[in-house]
Amino acid sequence: MANLNEIDPNGHAERIGRMERDGLLTASQAAQLRESVQPRGAEDITTSLRARWPARWIGVFLVAIAVVALGAALTGSGGGPTTVQDVSSALNQPGGVGEMNATVSKLIAVAILLIVPLLLWAVLHNSLVAKEENVFEAWAQTESNFQRRADLVPALVESVTRFIQHESETLTDIAQERSQATGRLAQAVDELINTQKQAAEVLRANPELLIENQEKLAQLFAGQTSVGRSVGNLFAVVEAYPDLRSADQFLELQAQLEGTENRINVARQRFNDAVGDFNGTMRKLPWSLVASAGRFQRKAYFQSEEDARRAPDINFN
């Protein structure tokens, strides 16, 4: 029998179900929220990108070269055992090349012509792979921060919607102004659920080649920016409610969301740095030759300048 933690490790399904039962969310909002917090499949985004042919073939080539070199060395030594060793043929004669030196020369020639370039190729290839790995790691960090924020949203929604319900039930003679503010709060929650769902869809729709497609990555960034903006907007509306704003539990949630927002910014910058390093190296000689033969793809950036200016200014203080 499946463990409850395996089915619902973060307790989202249980929380959202509870909110729906308590009338805090409509069926449609619950469905949207449920969908938005589904983690992306466990498939490793880097697996398909890592499967590159040259690494394997370079290995095969190196083995083949080693076999050829060994063969040349063995055949070059010539002759069977003799009772009395006649070394005269192996001695260098004036103006001639001895048999032993000829073998060594062949080996050196093979090494210089084949092994050294291949080793050089392998070194360049590996340096590109290492830089690409940095990009994947930075991407994984960014993605996990998106998920971290998505995981916090249901708790935020529950906290605010419970407060709205409490306000509506206890203040029967609720003033017009207060009632409008509660409406704004409900609207902000609705907007957050919506943007969160849309952002999750973008992330799920393009899991594999997202970081190699500037347009898709821009879409993702726009979606995640909207989520950040919606969270910021919700907190701005909450400012009108000192009781909610100053509650320890709410402050805790605020701190976690603000921390996550900062982590997203840091991860985004580190991702861009890693991409810049990889893309820059890929364009330089001799890496560009290795990159084109190895089918390395240029990686996309999170747009920084203009988008950063439009990025949500989440200041919960």
Place this chain on the structure above:
Amino acid sequence: MRQISTSTKRLTIALVAAIIVVGGLSVVRELNAPPELVEDDAALMSPEERAFLAEFHRFLTKDHDIDYRVITVKDSGDIDQFAVKRFEKLFAKSSRSATGRGLLLVVDPVQDRVRLEVSQTLEGAFPDAFIAYVEQRQMVPFFRTGRIADGVLASTELIAMRAQNATRNAGFEDEPWATTSAGGGAVAAARIGEGPEQIPVPPSPATAPPTNTPQQALQAYFDAMGARNASPDLAFYTPATRQMLSGWTITRAQMDSVVKTYRRCNAEPVKSDPTSSLAVIRYPIAERSCAPFFFQNIDGAWALDLTIMQQAIRFGRTNAWRFDQSVDHPYRFAFADWRFDPSGFPSRAR
């Protein structure tokens, strides 16, 4: 004449060589000098405060391998970015922690903001919510009255307590890859010089809690702390205590800390003096963080005497209490059966 000229030349060469050697050595020493624990570029602290803070933070490194740096800066720009970049720069080259446990506090009086940046190794023990709590509930109340060093020090006390708990429980997550900051921590409005925080006083009960025994007075105190009632005018304080508290900065975190600490303490029976005008509630020696409470009987009701407690009791780095042996006080009668070491720590029963 020629001889004098040669010796002068030699002397000159020797002097130049000495200057080069001394200069070179000082440059090398400068390059190798460990960075300061407190960099007060915004001049918010006195040299004595900086030195005291640095000393306190050195102990944090010694006891818990946590390298806690403090920077005050006149204008940090984007304080979040400033903190993460400065963290990288400081800790990549010269971390004092062997396990990559780093904390960086940035105080920016121009923007009136404060940020505590946390290395990834410490994120498990010090999550963002805890850091926000430390800043908003402990540090900022001191900043409001302009006491920057005291605010930082008070935050360090909470951090040290948390580190002790982490060591006792699951320990830290020391991963070599996690020595940098991933943006963990929290930022808060510093509110420097805004004036004392007005913590809302919870409504008083219709009848004051009874204080017919020291235990009742102590319970009333714990209840007030649990309700975060920082009012100095509560009935279970002695008049001197009320006067003392009226000028104090009492933070929510301090009140929470009292409740949390004493929840684990097992009080011994009350000890009264022969005239029954003074009483002490103390805890077993093994419960080192549970300091004793002193009471006075005033007109038949028992009141908490925090003034003598404040003068006579000190807390060490591990949050263990001790008596300041230079302070004489009338409550020593309750400890006649205990021995104290020269530093004032209770060692064992006689």
